[in-house]
Amino acid sequence: MAACSKAPEAPAAAANDAGAPVAGGTLVYLEQQAHTNLYPPAGGFYPNGGILNQITDKLTYQDPKTLKIEPWIAESWSVNDAVTEYTFKLREGVTFSDGTPLDAAAVAKNFDTFGKGNKELKLPVSEVINNYERSEVIDARTVKFYFRKPAPGFLQGTSVIGSGLVSPATLARPFDELGDATKIIGSGPFVVTSETLGKELLLSARKDYKWGPATLAHQGRALLDEIKLIVTPEDSVRIGALVAGQAGFIRQVQAYDEKRVNESGFAIYAPSTRGVNNSINFRPDNPLVADLRVRQALLHATNTKEIVETLFSPNYPQATSVLASTAAGYVDLSAKLGHDEAKAKALLDEAGWKAGADGVRTKDGQVLALRAYEALPQPQNKETLQLVAQQWAKVGVKLEVLTGDNGSKTIDNLDPAKTAVLPTMVGRADPDVIKSQYYPTNRNVLLQKGGVSDKVKTFEDAKLNGLLEGIAAEVDPARRLALVGEAQNHVIDQAYVIPIFEEPQAFAGAPWVKGVGFEAVGRPSFYGTWLAKH
Secondary structure, three states: OOOOEOOOOOOOOHHHHHHOOOOOOEEEEEOOOOOOOOOHHHHHOOOHHHHHHOOOOOOOOOOOOOOOOOEEEEEOOOOOOOOOOOEEEEOOOOOOOOEEEEHHHHHHHHHHHHHEEEEEOEEOOOOOOOOOOEEEEEEOOOHEEEEHHOOHHHHHHHOOOOOOOOOOOHOOOOOHHHOOOHOEEEOOOOOEEEEEEEEEEEEEOOOOOOOOOOOOOOOOOOOOOOEEEEEEOOOOOHHHHHHOOOOOOEEOHHHHHHHHHHHHHOOOEEOOOOOOEEEEEEEOOHHOOHHHHHHHHHHOOOHHHHHHHHHOOOOEEOOOOEOOOOOOOOOOOOOOOOOOOOHHHHHHOOOOOEEOOOOOOEEEEEOEEEEEOOOOOOOOOOOOOOOHHHHHHHOOOOEEOOOOOOHHHHHHHHOOOOOOOOEEEOOOOOOOOOHHHHHOOOOOOOOOOOOOOOOOOOOOOHHHHHHHHHHOOOOOHHHHHHHHHHHHHHHOOOOEEEEEOEEEEEEEOOOOOEOOOOOOOOOEOOOEEEEOOO
């Protein structure tokens, strides 16, 4: 790799000796995976969000430490008592990078698209917006949103990566065109100036940028001149480039590499994602896991302590619930998640699954053999699933860990008959995150009826869905968090989910890369980043 993250030449570097931020230079940033699509509601995939976070702004800003919602493009807002109407007053003079105004009409267009989707252009509805009805442009700087039912999560939803504001011209493009980063016109501190699809992006500082969140120490244009993002799938290559000084910042540092990074004098950053933990999810529409006793058996056959201690570091706390301990509404359910091999065997016996000569259980001539695809975005997911497979084998259950290409994986993961098990996680610092994960018309990881999959025959859980709908519409904060607790208990009582660990986003940076920020669920912001002399 010939590219190098370079600091600016003197005299700017002289200021650097005194510890003051300096402007200029190119940061080389190595990303594990290529982005897929930059329609903002697709920003939940971290490689997508890592780009969107540099090129788009949001209506509001969520402080990553206090989680308080603060002004950004919206300088103020009001909400009616019923929490069905939100009115935002916008900053003056904000423009997209193509020169068009970021005014009330543009904001209305964004949220009408995110809230309702666009079937003709195949733009999906955002998972962070619930009960959306319509927008109203009051004047050039005032926009109002109406909801069919209370929407207590909407204000926080205006701060997340999925609500990055893009130009009306971007929203006029079909979904399939939005994988081209050069087609995404935002108002953020950087713009995409070139792209080699799937390999490299060059982001350049927008010289007239002057509307970052007021709470940030840095104001004005970004300090860096450029960010060169290079897709580098091999863990060893990313680490080697960082240690050799060929890159300044990298994403997805595996736990086993942390010691090498630290001993080389480089920093590990592991911000929490504050959402639904890294988990194994069952698809009860599959007959093999339709019986609660089978799911309970596999929950108790899973030794999450062994997984965390074998494969991970203290940056990956063992999960004690569906939600991370840093998430709003978290309830400690560790008493329900204990590893108990004898209990697992007894439950499988009770369910009629008997061990065969090879140790694998059978019932009515059918083998208790399940399949799961590894999830590439999740740290050491293949190794995690392989260790789970060894643990399940001890109680007579076979788990086949598949790789597969993205096409076959996507199709098979929508078919409960083919994939009874799915590893997932999702980050968001709001109680609505639990609805995003399990509700049929959102991510629908349990594969209920009513979602995007047409392969589901019978499975749906009306009680769970009622709790999730309640979370999305409950105005009283205490009652809303109580519903979050009920939902966590229900998901574990039904053994739909085996929480494994609280997933951070793990980065490493050179000591001369200063001022990297992270939003509330761990995506980097390079707005205030600068390069010290080295």
